[in-house]
Amino acid sequence: MTAFGHILNVEDARRAARRRLPFGLFEYIDRGTEDEVAIAGNRAGLDAIKLAPSVLIDITQRSPEAEIFGIVQPSPLIIAPTAVAGLVWHDGEIALATAAAQAGIPFCVSTQSITPIERIADESGARLWFQLYVWKSRERTLALIDRAAKAGAEALVLTVDTAVGPVREYNIRNGFGIPLKPSLRAGIDLVLHPRWTLDVMLRAILASGVPTYAHYPDEFRTKLGRTALSTEVDLAPDVTWDDVRLLRRRWKGKLILKGILTVEDARTALDHGVDGIVVSNHGARNLDCAPGPTDVLPAIVAAVGDKIEILADSGVRRGADIARFIALGAKGVMIGRATLYGVAIGGAPGASRVLDLLHQQLSATMGMLGARRLSDIRLA
Numbered sequence: 107m108t109a110f111g112h113i114l115n116v117e118d119a120r121r122a123a124r125r126r127l128p129f130g131l132f133e134y135i136d137r138g139t140e141d142e143v144a145i146a147g148n149r150a151g152l153d154a155i156k157l158a159p160s161v162l163i164d165i166t167q168r169s170p171e172a173e174i175f176g177i178v179q180p181s182p183l184i185i186a187p188t189a190v191a192g193l194v195w196h197d198g199e200i201a202l203a204t205a206a207a208q209a210g211i212p213f214c215v216s217t218q219s220i221t222p223i224e225r226i227a228d229e230s231g232a233r234l235w236f237q238l239y240v241w242k243s244r245e246r247t248l249a250l251i252d253r254a255a256k257a258g259a260e261a262l263v264l265t266v267d268t269a270v271g272p273v274r275e276y277n278i279r280n281g282f283g284i285p286l287k288p289s290l291r292a293g294i295d296l297v298l299h300p301r302w303t304l305d306v307m308l309r310a311i312l313a314s315g316v317p318t319y320a321h322y323p324d325e326f327r328t329k330l331g332r333t334a335l336s337t338e339v340d341l342a343p344d345v346t347w348d349d350v351r352l353l354r355r356r357w358k359g360k361l362i363l364k365g366i367l368t369v370e371d372a373r374t375a376l377d378h379g380v381d382g383i384v385v386s387n388h389g390a391r392n393l394d395c396a397p398g399p400t401d402v403l404p405a406i407v408a409a410v411g412d413k414i415e416i417l418a419d420s421g422v423r424r425g426a427d428i429a430r431f432i433a434l435g436a437k438g439v440m441i442g443r444a445t446l447y448g449v450a451i452g453g454a455p456g457a458s459r460v461l462d463l464l465h466q467q468l469s470a471t472m473g474m475l476g477a478r479r480l481s482d483i484r485l486a
Contacts, residue, residue: 110452110459115467116423116444119460123194123450127302128295130282131193135446137391139272144390144398148421151400155430156486160476168478170468174438175261175360175381175415177233180210181465182432182480185457186419186442187237187263192220192317194450196309201449203230205457209465214263214440217250220310222320223257235261237364238353239268240345243338248356250321255359262357263384264350267365269343272392350378362417364440367402369409372416382415389420389442400434407435425467429475433483 113119124132138145172182185206191198199221206213207230214235215223227234236254241247251262281289296303310317322339342349354361363375364384375383385403387396399418407416418431419440431439441464448460477483 110456113448113451113456113459113463115463116447116460119444119447119451119456123447126299127194127450128282128292128299130277130280130292130295131190131302133276133280134274134282135188135190135194135443137274137276138389138394139274139391140394142390142394144387144394144396145421148387148390148398148400149423151398152421152427152430155400155433157426157429157433157471157475158484158486159474160482160484163476163478165473165476165478168469168472170465170472170480172438172480174417179212181468182428182436182438183209183211183461183464184235184417184438184440185211185213185445186440187214187216187219187235187265188442188446189216189218190220191216191446191449192310193306194446195453195456196306197221197229198449198453199226200229201453202445202457203232203234204454205445205449205461206230207232208454208458209461211461212260214261215254215259217321218319220317220320223254223259225320227257234259235263235362237263237265239265240342240349241339242342244342244349244352246323246338247342248352249323251353251357253321255357259359261360261362261382262353263362263364264353265364265388266345266371267367267386267388267392267396268341269345274391347374347378350375350380354379360415362415366406367397367399369402369405372406372410372414376410376414380414382417383410384417384419384440385436386419386440400430403431403434403436411435422464425464425469426471428464428468429471429477429483432480433485 170181185202191202195201199219203213203226212233212235214237216237217239236259281291360381362382363380365386366372366383385399399420415437417438418436422441428439444460445457448457
């Protein structure tokens with residue numbers, strides 16, 4: 107048994123992460139928005155999809171290998187961008203990227219990463235994508251993507267489904283949010299989780315002070331416990347298709363829009379020269395009345411699937427979920443919470459354990475389906 111031999115699935119990792127992390131931080135990464143209807147909807151949508159098994163097929167040489175944007179990789183997975191990985195584990199973004207590199211899949215760095223993309227690139231050796239939130243200052247936004255390109259990012263992932271801040275009342279109740287605010291409840295939370303307090307927060311403070319968003323301009327960078335020094339790097343509420351045109355002109359690599367849920371938007375993305383889209387409801391963290399990706403993915407694939415690369419995310423907990431998204435027409439699948447749980451319990455090895463489990467489960471699912479390749483997976 108390995109150090110994580112007792113972790114047999116993503117839910118095991120989730121329970122272990124819940125024990126290790128401060129309650130407020132755990133709920134921040136684990137929960138949804140408003141009444142959390144969409145979280146249950148994502149799960150129900152995936153569970154409702156049945157796959158058609160073919161029998162008496164030699165599946166000895168089966169492989170979940172996928173080709174995404176012309177690059178062949180061992181599985182169809184991409185680690186999604188998450189803003190607080192550097193709070194979940196010390197240098198958590200580097201740990202996630204290291205696990206991605208070992209698995210041969212890309213890691214998407216968040217605009218709101220605690221660790222700069224340059225360090226992640228140097229210390230992980232991973233294939234990197236870069237997720238973008240557009241700032242009010244378009245000039246500084248363009249400078250940021252230039253920086254990502256210089257660091258070697260292959261793709262730019264523009265998040266398009268966060269026009270305003272989501273409603274997450276549990277963050278208020280738990281005393282957790284960005285910027286971090288001291289409170290009695292938060293203090294008690296830290297005392298009750300001494301391993302995290304010592305291994306993550308104290309190490310970060312001793313190494314470089316209170317964590318900051320590493321990609322913000324130096325003159326506007328503040329500790330996570332303080333408000334921004336300038337509105338220039340506030341998230342822009344006026345992002346439109348004109349910004350997509352601007353990014354397309356500036357960005358020479360692959361351009362992906364994350365958060366597409368309608369055929370109309372998928373077609374518009376194609377018209378603007380976008381290389382790929384992620385059919386996603388942000389893991390049910392933003393709009394509680396949004397459809398789940400499984401509800402809309404087939405129609406989007408039918409409309410533009412032969413002209414644009416289509417990825418999907420939200421709610422993946424097992425290899426069978428990956429197979430379900432593939433059967434619906436996705437070329438690749440992003441995972442966010444699952445690998446965050448893994449990194450929370452053991453850094454890069456913990457994240458690797460989760461990736462290994464998902465890979466093993468996907469392979470087993472393919473074997474049961476009689477699918478030698480991902481393209482052999484079919485809906486029942």
